[in-house]
Structure formats: structure tokens, C-alpha cells
Amino acid sequence: MTIAGQEVSVNAEGYLTDLNQWTKEISLEIAQQEEVTMTEKGWEVIAWIQEQYRNEIPLTIRKVGKSGVTDIKEFYALFPNGPLKKASKIAGIPKPVSCI
Amino acid sequence: MSEAKAAPVKKILLILSKATIENVYACFILANGARMEGIESEIFFTFFGLEAINKKKLQDLHVATVGNPAMHIPTILGGLPGMEALATKMMKKEMDKLDIPPVDEFLEMLTASGCKMWACKLAMDMFHLKEKDLYDDIDGVLTVGGFYERAAGDGSQLMFI
Numbered sequence: 376m377t378i379a380g381q382e383v384s385v386n387a388e389g390y391l392t393d394l395n396q397w398t399k400e401i402s403l404e405i406a407q408q409e410e411v412t413m414t415e416k417g418w419e420v421i422a423w424i425q426e427q428y429r430n431e432i433p434l435t436i437r438k439v440g441k442s443g444v445t446d447i448k449e450f451y452a453l454f455p456n457g458p459l460k461k462a463s464k465i466a467g468i469p470k471p472v473s474c475i
Numbered sequence: 476m477s478e479a480k481a482a483p484v485k486k487i488l489l490i491l492s493k494a495t496i497e498n499v500y501a502c503f504i505l506a507n508g509a510r511m512e513g514i515e516s517e518i519f520f521t522f523f524g525l526e527a528i529n530k531k532k533l534q535d536l537h538v539a540t541v542g543n544p545a546m547h548i549p550t551i552l553g554g555l556p557g558m559e560a561l562a563t564k565m566m567k568k569e570m571d572k573l574d575i576p577p578v579d580e581f582l583e584m585l586t587a588s589g590c591k592m593w594a595c596k597l598a599m600d601m602f603h604l605k606e607k608d609l610y611d612d613i614d615g616v617l618t619v620g621g622f623y624e625r626a627a628g629d630g631s632q633l634m635f636i
Contacts, residue, residue, distance in 0.1 A: 456513030
């Protein structure tokens with residue numbers, strides 16, 4: 376699949392399958408599709424999420440709230456209508472499986 | 476999938492009537508899970524469910540060890556002193572491993588997520604509770620009729636716990 380002029384591999388739901396292929400341009404296009412407006416804070420959250428993924432720490436809303444980067448209320452405002460899923464998609468990591 | 480797209484769930488309204496920890500958590504996880512999916516959620520706390528937002532009680536909720544066949548222990552043992560506390564402690568330990576927060580923190584998470592929380596007026600009168608006795612960030616006190624009004628619109632689902 377081509378996103379932002381680059382050939383990337385994605386799964387059936389449009390999540391990147393290889394974080395190494397991620398670029399800011401790609402995530403901007405995904406954000407647009409997901410109707411998310413990226414802000415400076417939003418990028419900080421994305422960087423934090425990618426770091427968790429690289430350290431193999433499963434993502435939960437609670438962990439985002441304790442990240443020191445943002446709080447839960449702001450996280451919902453930054454990525455409206457499904458923050459964990461949308462932020463993961465924009466960050467280029469797999470869809471989270473957590474219910475928390 | 477096409478069916479799901481045709482009539483998506485837009486709002487989940489949960490009625491929590493019990494205060495055993497498994498019921499409270501089921502309710503909170505469903506409400507929080509809805510918000511995580513971009514679905515609106517609201518909780519109506521009634522009868523014993525009010526304990527989950529009662530400042531004096533909410534940190535001391537227990538799992539039921541008597542009359543609960545899923546505990547797989549004889550009822551007579553479940554009734555022994557300390558049994559509920561022990562089972563509750565074990566359950567809380569397992570929940571912590573899964574990053575499930577304690578009740579007070581969970582209430583804060585729900586507020587931050589935009590979940591609306593209402594206390595049942597009749598149950599409050601019955602248990603002689605005032606608003607000051609309840610978790611500070613609830614959205615208000617409602618009658619049954621008032622809660623049903625909030626379920627108006629396509630895509631709303633009511634669940635009783």
C-alpha cells in the first residue's frame with residue numbers, strides 16, 4: 376500500500392506492520408484519515424507510544440495517564456473517538472488488545 | 476461487518492445495582508471500554524451499586540464468597556471470617572497485574588474519559604445518602620425517568636448489572 380508516496384506494509388485494518396517503515400509524513404496522512412489533528416503534544420504522545428512498543432510494554436489507557444507526557448482527559452482530546460486505537464495507528468504500531 | 480456499520484452502537488448506558496467487586500469492575504470496564512472505542516457511556520448507580528461511589532465505602536468493596544458457585548469452595552467455607560477479605564485481596568492482586576486500577580482511580584479514569592455518572596435519587600433517599608457522601612465528580616442525581624431520557628436516540632443500549 377502507498378501512503379504519503381511511500382510503499383508500506385499494512386494489515387487489513389490499515390495498521391502498519393513494520394514500525395521501521397514509519398515516517399512523520401505517513402502518520403500525518405493516517406491522522407488525516409482518522410480525523411485527528413496532530414499537535415505538538417500529540418507528537419510527544421506518539422513518540423512515547425512508540426518507545427513503549429519498542430520496549431515491549433503493552434499499551435493501556437492507564438499507562439498513558441501515568442506516562443508523564445499527558446493525562447487521560449487530554450489523551451481523549453488529542454485523539455478523539457477511540458484514543459488508544461487511533462494513536463497506535465498513527466504511531467505505526469499494532470492495534471492494542473487491551474480493554475483498559 | 477456491513478451490519479455493524481449500518482447501525483453502530485453510539486451510547487452505552489449501564490445500570491449498576493450491586494456492590495460486589497466483580498459487578499462493579501464489570502460495569503467500569505464496560506463503561507471505560509466503550510469510551511476507548513469512541514462510544515459514549517453513562518452509569519446509573521442504584522441500590523447497592525451506590526457503594527461504588529460512596530466515599531466511605533468505595534475502597535472497601537469485596538468479592539462475594541458465599542452464594543457464588545464460581546468460587547468453587549464449599550459455601551460453609553466461604554462464610555468463614557476473613558474469607559471475603561482473602562479472596563478480594565487475591566483478586567485485586569491479579570487485577571493489578573493486568574493494569575486494572577483500584578476503584579477510586581478507576582472512577583477518576585472514567586471521569587477523565589468523559590463517561591457520565593449518575594446517582595439514583597430513590598436509592599439515595601433509602602440509604603439516607605447526601606450528594607456530599609458521594610464521589611465528587613459524579614454528574615448528578617437522577618430519577619429513573621431522568622436516566623431513561625438520557626437513553627434517547629438511535630444506537631443507545633441499556634444494560635443492567
